[in-house]
Amino acid sequence: MRSHTDKQLRRILTDVLGLKPGQADDFGADTGLFGHLPELDSMAVAGLLTEMEDRLDIVIEDDEVDGELLETYGNLLAFAEAKREAA
Amino acid sequence: MNVTSYPCPLPDGSSAEEYALAFKRGAAQRLLIIPALFDEGHRMRRLCIDVMRRLDGSGIDCILPDLPGTNESKADLGTLALADWAAAASAAASHFGATHVLAIRGGGLVVPAGLPGWRYGPVKGASLLRTLIRARVLSSRDAGREENGEGLLIEAQEHGIELAGYRLSAAMVQQMQAAQPNAELAEIEQDLLGGSPLWLRAEPDADAAQADALAAYLTMAIRG
Structure with missing residues (x-):
């Protein structure tokens, strides 16, 4: 059973990457993001983070954003869930 | 057309x-x-x-x-x-x-x-600005330069700034920061x-x- 945050995060990535509906359902914890998906340049990552803030109602500090955070879907989801619990 | x-x-x-x-x-x-x-x-x-x-x-x-x-x-x-x-x-x-x-x-x-x-x-103007500043912080970091988003915003409101290739005046930044749709x-x-x-x-x-x-x-x- 996927958490609400998990579903929302898949929806956000679908919007940012222009994926077909359902395509993000195949994302696993190890699915590579930044560095694996050529579309994700710094502007796209910035848009992704702002969209996460708006839709998940969290605040992301610049120093929390590093290569590791965006390396895999699992890392990004764990970060988003921790942020929401803390909020 | x-x-x-x-x-x-x-x-x-x-x-x-x-x-x-x-x-x-x-x-x-x-x-x-x-x-x-x-x-x-x-x-x-x-x-x-x-x-x-x-x-x-x-x-x-x-x-x-x-x-x-x-x-x-x-x-x-x-x-x-x-x-x-x-x-x-x-x-x-x-x-x-x-x-x-x-x-x-x-x-x-x-x-x-x-x-x-x-x-x-x-x-909101502030939200557009935040995304542009964040993109700059991320690309600077890729290039090995650490920048701070809040610091950049303060400096930009005083002196203007270049974000994602756009040269923004101090007035542009100030007005963006306050602008509501x-x-x-x-x-x-x-x-x-x-x-x-x-x-x-x-x-x-x-x-x-x-x-x-x-x-x-x-x-x-x-x-x-």
């Missing part, structure tokens, strides 16, 4: 001819589209043009002006502020005799007063268009179904 121009006031008191794309057949209804700002303007341009072609087919005239400092404009973006874009949008509205307005994303921050119309994907326009929700918002796409994209839905809605709403 024609490439035309309109007389656009500049902050030094002079005036420049800025380009505009227009579908003009002398219709009674003329829609002014105020484009999304900065990088989003590029990502939303195809949708704008697709909607304009469809409206033209429905017998509604439409105009998409270049804002000074963007696209083919000779004006130096670094000398402009948000108020100058609002003045440009007003000048275009009056030059083309617009009867309605459609503001896309940040275009909603510079809507001319007194025209009925719609806002699609409205966004026009509240008088009716909002067009993404659900009406279906699909996902094209301004979010990492790569510019087109979506004929979204253009169909937006144009159909506008045609019905404008015809009343």
Whole structure:
């Protein structure tokens, strides 16, 4: 059973990457993001983070954003869930 | 479709001819589209043009002006502020005799007063600025330079800043930071268009179904 945050995060990535509906359902914890998906340049990552803030109602500090955070879907989801619990 | 121009006031008191794309057949209804700002303007341009072609087919005239400092404009973006874009949008509205307005994303921050119309994907100026600053922090970090977003914003409000290739004046940053989308326009929700918002796409994209839905809605709403 996927958490609400998990579903929302898949929806956000679908919007940012222009994926077909359902395509993000195949994302696993190890699915590579930044560095694996050529579309994700710094502007796209910035848009992704702002969209996460708006839709998940969290605040992301610049120093929390590093290569590791965006390396895999699992890392990004764990970060988003921790942020929401803390909020 | 024609490439035309309109007389656009500049902050030094002079005036420049800025380009505009227009579908003009002398219709009674003329829609002014105020484009999304900065990088989003590029990502939303195809949708704008697709909607304009469809409206033209429905017998509604439409105009998409270049804002000074963007696209083919000779004006130096670094000398402009948000108020100058609002003045440009007003000048275009009056030059083309617009009867309605459609503001896309940040275009909603510079809507001319007194025209009925719609806002699609409205966004606060501060939110656009935050994303641009964040993109700069991330790309600087990639290049091995640590920058701080809050520090950059403070400095930008005093001295201006270059973000994502756009040279923004201090006045532009200050006005963006405070700007709220026009509240008088009716909002067009993404659900009406279906699909996902094209301004979010990492790569510019087109979506004929979204253009169909937006144009159909506008045609019905404008015809009343």
